[in-house]
Amino acid sequence: MVKIRSASEICDFFSIKKEKAARKPSQQFAHLFNAYVQAINKQNARHGSLLETPFRRKHIKNESFLKNLILYIHNNPIQHNFVEKIEQYRWSSYTSIISNQKTAIERDKVLAQFENKENFIYCHQQKMEITSLEKWLKL
Incomplete structure (x- = not known):
C-alpha cells in the first residue's frame, strides 16, 4: 500500500511511504491520477489529457531528506508566488x-517526523534552502 504523507497540486510531488501491497505503487498512482484528471475535467467541463508527462519516482532513503521534501512540497506555492x-x-x-x-x-x-505540531509549523515558517533538493529532484 502507498500512503501519502504530503502533497501540493502545483508541484507534482508526493511524499509517500511504501508498504507491502497487493498492487504495485505505479498502478495505485495510475488510479490516483486517473481519478484526479476525471474530477478536474468534470469540474471544468473539459475532456482530454491533463497530465502531460508521466510521473517519476525517487527512492528516499534518509528520514531527514524526507522531512526536507515535505517542507519543499508545502513551500512550493510560496516559491511560485x-x-x-x-x-x-x-x-x-x-x-x-x-x-x-x-x-x-x-x-x-x-x-x-517534526517531533510535534508546533515544531512542524515552526519549521514551515523558516526560510528554506532548496537548491540541493531541486538538483536531487532534477528540476
Missing part, C-alpha cells in the same frame, strides 16, 4: 496536517 502564506494554498496537505479534521494524510507520522 501563488500565495504569501502556506495556509492560504487550499490544494496543499499542510492545512490537513495541522487541523484536527479527518484526512487520508498520515498526519501522526508526519508530525512525529
Whole structure:
C-alpha cells in the first residue's frame, strides 16, 4: 500500500511511504491520477489529457531528506508566488496536517517526523534552502 504523507497540486510531488501491497505503487498512482484528471475535467467541463508527462519516482532513503521534501512540497506555492502564506494554498496537505479534521494524510507520522505540531509549523515558517533538493529532484 502507498500512503501519502504530503502533497501540493502545483508541484507534482508526493511524499509517500511504501508498504507491502497487493498492487504495485505505479498502478495505485495510475488510479490516483486517473481519478484526479476525471474530477478536474468534470469540474471544468473539459475532456482530454491533463497530465502531460508521466510521473517519476525517487527512492528516499534518509528520514531527514524526507522531512526536507515535505517542507519543499508545502513551500512550493510560496516559491511560485501563488500565495504569501502556506495556509492560504487550499490544494496543499499542510492545512490537513495541522487541523484536527479527518484526512487520508498520515498526519501522526508526519508530525512525529517534526517531533510535534508546533515544531512542524515552526519549521514551515523558516526560510528554506532548496537548491540541493531541486538538483536531487532534477528540476
